[in-house]
Amino acid sequence: MDSNILWQQYFNSKEVNLKNQLIEKYIELVKIVAGRLYATYGNHLDFDDLVSFGIFGLIDAIDKFDPEKNVKFETYAQIRIRGAIIDQIRNMDWIPRSIRQKAKLIDDAISKLENSSKIESITDNMIAEETGMTVREIQNVMQQTSAYHVVSLEEKLIDATEENSLADLKSELPEERLINAEVKELLIKGIKELPDKEKQVITLYYYEELTYKEIGAILGVSESRVSQLHSKAISRIKYQLL
Template sequence: MPFPDNGNIDQFLDEIGRTPLLTAAEEITLGTSVRMSQSPEATPAQKRAGKRAKDRMIKANLRLVVTVSRKYLHRQLGQLEFGDLVQEGSIGLNRAVEKFDPELGYKFSTYAYWWIRQSISRAIDQTSATIRVPTSMNLVLAKLNQLPQGLNDEQICELLEVSDTQLKNLRHAFVAKRIASLDMKLGADRDGSTLTELLCDEQSTLNYDEFQWEAVKRSLGDQAKIALNNDQELLRRNVVDEQSLQSIANEIGISRERVRQKVDRAKKHLATIMIEHRDLVA
């Protein structure tokens, strides 16, 4: 099964949804086969069997990769798209299959979760800053951010088990991680303006008499139409305002079926959010 790029993610999700999950007995059997194939004394037949077992374990657990990737999708600044997160998580899953020892008695999904999360976290760390900071230093930075306020340098060094010089380097790394590229796209979907486009040119002059106000008015009007056609707005009008689908369709100039599709899509999106945050609304 090919890993997804950001263009065919829906097809990928559909394919892994049809792959059956493994039972506990199957995990033990397949995991044992993978470990036997890694032995220096493994026969060619055992290596082939181990490769088939590894492929089956990966395919059966790709849904776990998708679940973890979704949790990290909104915990970053948008530097990695969903397909990228899934690919990084799949690398961790591959490593988990190779290291899994069925004789220890724990479920494979429990073991694989940490490998998947580690792989995604490291990928985010490596791409989140313009100046790359080593992963080992990122781990110490995370501990530094969790320390209580008001500690002096001596207390911080003692708690983190670092020297004064290392603490200075950590603070330099913290500053480096906060440097942003002027070409970075803004917005949750990375389709907004760049930082460069928002910088003010202090030497430029604007003739307000010749400014194209009509073009601005047309643009604002277009944006208002887009807002009216937004899925969430249509859902609000249909459910909260109790406006019929046909009435909404007549008002914004699209078919009733199209309105129904957009309302259904908004409902599914809302349901997904509620499921991901069910611990907060329970």
Template sequence: MAISNSSGKNSSFKSSPWLDLEAGATAWEDFSPRDRENIVRHYAPKIRILALRMKAKLPQSVELNELISAGSLGLLDALGKFNPELGIKFQTYSENRIKGAMLDELRRMDWFSRGLRQKVKTLEDAMRQIEHETGAPATPRQIEKHTGLSEKEVQQGLEALQNQMCISIDAFHENILTKGDKQDDEPFQSTAFQELVDKVAHLIDELTPREKLVISLYYGEELNMKETAEVMDITEGRVSQLHSQALIKLRKNFKSRYENE
């Protein structure tokens, strides 16, 4: 029996059980224990890759192993529920089940402390007021003056705000890409969800060209801040600023236009 090598690729195309799974030739519950073990080994490297990507957007207090453990449960869930007749590739299906499990674990952990959550709210209120008064995005120095917080406190708060919104957008992506695996969706639910996608897409179109590019590179191409900076030929600090202001605009505009519908 073939097993995956360190890169996660199969060493024997002909006798790889994961190919039978992906093709729908054999259901997960019909594989032998040994084949199940080999299938899990084959897909396991993907869990670590996704965990590392998510960890880069989170505070240092979040342990990588916690994300990997949650992602492993997501993989097992995907293996048991995968249905190739729905027309979704297993790679796409499993990736979003893994990410979904990690996001669920983050929600369970409540990784924002009460003090940090209050600091983020203070910053958001200050940024809205400054932008209303000046007609331009607030700078860290303006926020410091407005709130009385130190430079370090403002920086911590802005990073926390960015992390929070990154996870929110990741959750939205996860919901979009796994929507097709729900067999019991009613037409009304599918229509409502598509309307939500259209609303967010419309709001993204209203961002400045550089903000849209950052969102595209960071979420669409899954580049990190350093890679995005290199592509755009700007500093990482400028990427972070563009990223933060784009996400703030999206959330503020979505609330103001659609929250009371």
């Protein structure tokens, strides 16, 4: 059935079987969004779990979508789907308290080393000496917390998008402006003000969609160092959005 006809029939009747047809029609959109997020959260969750979370977002999008507002359903739905997945991931809170405590020690050690020695490239060995942890422990903590930092940032961006943009789609008009202009400006400003290596990591990770291993090979540093740079960059950017 033609999409426009299907939507029109659903809006007029709200029949469950028509809603199910819309869900089936756009399920691939859920898989696309879940696939992108799986690259980040795959160490903690199954792809099927992400799809399940995303389906709730799709259903919510179908329920709340208004065709009279000048925005494509696919654009609107992706925000709802992504938001639903991030929300579920946040609620799962998979990082043990002991790991969070170690991550705090590592962050404090990095800050101390940066402020005291002005060393551009802080090594895992330096952090190990400062914290009393082994290099393996540090690398393990970095790997476990890297996805958490991404969740935290994406959650804030989604919250800003939901609050500032989806509340009145008519005022935003083009789908390119679904993310509030002020949030975009702050995010761009935050990225521009990052130190060069952190800026490179953010660019390669989010825009080029490279893995830590691939980024490490390009920058000539270890995966744990990439994770470290990523975490520091996310913290700086989040501060710009507070």
